[in-house]
Amino acid sequence: MASEGTAILEVVRVCKRFGGVLALDDVSFRVHEGQIVALIGPNGAGKTTLLNVIAGALEATSGEVFFQGKRLSGRSPQDRVRLGIVRTFQQALPFGGMTVLENVMVGAHLRGHCELWQAAVRSAALRREEEDLYLDALRCLNLVGLGSRALDEAASLPFGQQRLLAVARALAAEPKLLLMDEPAAGLNRLERDNLAALVERIRQMGVTVVLVEHDMSLVMRLADWVVVLDRGRRLAQGTPADIQRDPAVIAAYLGDGFHA
């Protein structure tokens, strides 16, 4: 599976240094189109840092990231969104003071082209564009199952639904590659099952997914490929089945108590 298809994302010998701390140490891996790849590792392994480097929130100290063959270094986060790399955060970060629908419409921000003066006079072109953005946003909301909450205040949603909202918002940006930082953290079992089904559906839409996750059962269920980080280095990579059997991974991360 891993060798099939073309690489949509290539991380090549990426290092990230914060002062004296080497948060990422010579990390390389590939993500193929249509895959779900899980980044796992103990706390402080550098998973979120790696996500930040790919999304452009942090610049790598050395090494390169390629997306569809394009070098990403020097590109702003907005540029990367334009290319099709969209991320979610560990926190849901809903935009309070706005409706759920408006939140998702922000996700479609880059697809609008009308200028400020057109907004000021509400020109015909702007009204058409707003209608399009609105319908797109509604579609994304229905996809994550929040259609019925469209007109509610975003901050009033319960935690689990705020998580879904963040996913809908990211989907509205029409990602080719979706980076998810611990999407299941803090969710109950039912919500977690829902989320797993949602990620699977997102993949079926043709979106490649890279997710950082702590919940091993979720990783084993969803991922086609697993990259294990430990103290900034890539400890192992392989299919979930390989990873479960890898003695180095078991020793460093999963511990003796881990049995599949």
Add this chain to the structure above:
Amino acid sequence: MFRQPRSRRALPLGLFAAAVFALPLALHSPYALSTLTLIGLYTIVTLGLCLLMGYAGQASLGQAAFVGLGAYGSAILTRAFGLPGWLALLCACALTAAVAWLVGIPVLKLRGHYLAMGTLALGVIVNIGLREWRSVTGGPSGLAGIPHFALGPLTIKGDLQYYYLVWALVCVFLLISLNVVDSRFGRALRAIRASESAAESLGVDLGRIKLAVFVLAAMYASISGSLYAHYMTFISPGPFDLDSSVQFVLMAAVGGLASIWGAPFGTATVVLLALAIRELALAIVPQAGGEYQAVVYGVLLVLIMIFLPEGVTVSGMRYVRERLARGLWVQKVRRGGRGL
């Protein structure tokens, strides 16, 4: 076809326009009319500040400088170059926008309170310029003999005509502001205020949007200043100093920073309160000067920030709504219903 649900604006705006139209019919004092005209002029400035401070989360302590640029721009262009009022207004507005853009570029690259500092400095510089560049601005004694506002063959004269011109423009600016807030641009603004990092992760260009709204607010201020100059026919640097900038911030805060509809009410509250304070101070201390006003302003601002952080208008509306809801509930209970 699905229609996008929108916040209703036609009805409130219509009611507001009707009230504005009817108000002079009930008033017979020219003093009241000129006070209302000034409130309208300040409201235009406050609307821009609401967008900037309430929606983009950026403070400006130099808004009076932009008003001053508009006022002096219009005064000089009409007096010395004989431009018609509307053209001078547009030229002054473009000039002010250019100044705001130039000032905004470096300042908005920095986060936090740098814009406040930058605009504060701009306000001081503009005020010094107005005082010292005597050959152009007339120095501290200002410029007199500014012609009345001309719109083609129409010349606006007298308090009543200015009242209608100014408040018609307030309605237009209210509509523009509501449109802006309820657009892709406005959603991005509100998203920035809620979470910069999340907004950025969706491709929202923080710097560009903050700069655009800063320039927009400066244009509002400039147009207000142009009309002020024509209305007064005389201007001096005094009304465009730091004190005035702080007053505009106060007006926006009283109305509710993130509330477009709060702007006219916040502005009216502050202006009327200032008049009342002056009367009161003079009654108690016959030689009372502006310092008393400043003290009361300061106390007022602190009290609002502590007790009504959303502004008087927003908090007041909520109070009314809750009272209404409770009233309905009580009625239902009395009738033996289950309540709301």
